[in-house]
Amino acid sequence: MADTAGHGARALSQDDVPDPRVAALAAFHRQRKRNSRERLLAAAAREFCDRGYLPVSVEEIAAAAGMSRMTFYRHFRGKADLAAHLFDAAAETSRPMFLHIMAVDFTRREAVVEWITEIFQADQANRRLLRAFTQATADEGDFTPRAQEYIRELIAGLGAAIPAFAVDPDAPAQRRGWLEAWLLLYEILDQSSHAALDSGVATDPLVIEILADRFLAFVRRDSPA
Structure with missing residues (x-):
């Protein structure tokens, strides 16, 4: 058994086991990013419907979504x-x-x-x-x-x-x-x-x-x- 293990994959050490906290944090950030994007889209739809496309600025869309201009540009050009x-x-x-x-x-x-x-x-x-x-x-x-x-x-x-x-x-x-x-x-x-x-x-x-x-x-x- 020892020889077989030596020739195959090494046993997992504690460092090899994924930390569930890291995976959960990564999932949280992905969901937060999706939520931010959806909030911007929803805010833009409201502003465009209420006022039309031309008068609405990026800053106003971001503000309507409760975000900064910088956050807007993280999602859209x-x-x-x-x-x-x-x-x-x-x-x-x-x-x-x-x-x-x-x-x-x-x-x-x-x-x-x-x-x-x-x-x-x-x-x-x-x-x-x-x-x-x-x-x-x-x-x-x-x-x-x-x-x-x-x-x-x-x-x-x-x-x-x-x-x-x-x-x-x-x-x-x-x-x-x-x-x-x-x-x-x-x-x-x-x-x-x-x-x-x-x-x-x-x-x-x-x-x-x-x-x-x-x-x-x-x-x-x-x-x-």
């Missing part, structure tokens, strides 16, 4: 960077609503109209934050790459249950179908945002009917090659 992360959080929150169409009969018109109506209503409820994102984009931010990636992820998610969305953008035979899926989801997102901001024709109730018909025409077609 600036106001535009924070707005981009807030955009990501909003997109992640809305993802289950978009994927909900897979849980119902997505070939039934009434179900599709109800689904798109819920999307429009959700954006209407968040219209002040959407307006802040619009101001941020016009000022210094650019959420276009994030929105494009979000749509790409939605296509992949919907493709798990809806054959028309099960398309590979890198497969030449499926490229057209993928682009059609992308444009369809983009139009729903875009018109929903416009309706929430009382912009253009998106406020006309017929827009939801038209979008539902386009969705149905897409999902009822033959499965992609």
